Amino acid sequence: MEAAKHDVFQAIADPTRRKVMRLLADKELPISEICSHFTISRTAITKHLHILSEAELISGKKIGREKIYSLHPEPLTELREWLSYYERFWNNKLSMLKYYVEEAEDES
Amino acid sequence: MEAAKHDVFQAIADPTRRKVMRLLADKELPISEICSHFTISRTAITKHLHILSEAELISGKKIGREKIYSLHPEPLTELREWLSYYERFWNNKLSMLKYYVEEAEDES
DNA sequence: TTGAAGTAAAACCATTTGGTGTTATATAAT
DNA sequence: ATTATATAACACCAAATGGTTTTACTTCAA
Numbered sequence A, B: 001m002e003a004a005k006h007d008v009f010q011a012i013a014d015p016t017r018r019k020v021m022r023l024l025a026d027k028e029l030p031i032s033e034i035c036s037h038f039t040i041s042r043t044a045i046t047k048h049l050h051i052l053s054e055a056e057l058i059s060g061k062k063i064g065r066e067k068i069y070s071l072h073p074e075p076l077t078e079l080r081e082w083l084s085y086y087e088r089f090w091n092n093k094l095s096m097l098k099y100y101v102e103e104a105e106d107e108s
Numbered sequence C: 001t002t003g004a005a006g007t008a009a010a011a012c013c014a015t016t017t018g019g020t021g022t023t024a025t026a027t028a029a030t
Numbered sequence D: 001a002t003t004a005t006a007t008a009a010c011a012c013c014a015a016a017t018g019g020t021t022t023t024a025c026t027t028c029a030a
Helices: A015-026 A031-035 A042-054 A076-084 A093-107 B015-026 B031-035 B042-054 B076-084 B093-107
Strands: A058-063 A066-071 B058-063 B066-071
Touching: A015 A031, A015 A042, A015 A058, A015 A066, A031 A042, A031 A066, A042 A058, A076 B076, B015 B031, B015 B042, B015 B058, B015 B066, B031 B042, B031 B066, B042 B058
Parallel strands: none
Antiparallel strands: A058 A066, B058 B066
């Protein structure tokens, strides 16, 4: 489970992990506080935190006996970029234009 | 595996499925043609197509003995909306504004 | 009508996921 | 020094994933 192969796509696939991200988006929190928002066991939460850490979406710093987790949204850019490919389907003029430019460049 | 519980987040978690989506973004294709872009078995591809269908990201119509799949990017809006929550981290003025408006509305 | 092409369905398998409980270790407070 | 708190580390389990091969069913074409 701790293998270095969890990417952002897999990390956000689970609703519990997405909820954790939302919690941390507002402010950094210790594990115990995160757990208080769920009914599942602390161990389960810890595993989700590990997966999010592997994807580098969160990081934890130890302060005293507490471990405080905070969000690092940078890897979400990969998702944004992936999504942008499909933006041409939402008749967004700008992205449509960008798509055609790319197409033209590919052919040159 | 065919349970009606595959959402868009899970569907895009797999790199094979993302590649299939890219293929279908350009034009609709029969299964055999999709398979030609991969080394894994046709059966494996079929399973991925089922998962994408459940998430309503693709659909297949049977023409003669072939089944032609095409992309339906609409469910990606759920992903876009989810992502938009984190846009405030990329100092995008507009989404920052939208975020503060939401916050204000929540408190009223 | 016989055969090939295209897909579907079934049975199977190894690994991963998402969860549990128990035990251990480090820190803070009395 | 002892006890309570916060987390980490194990061992375990059921179900889902991602893959395989084999078998069967349609449909087109010679």
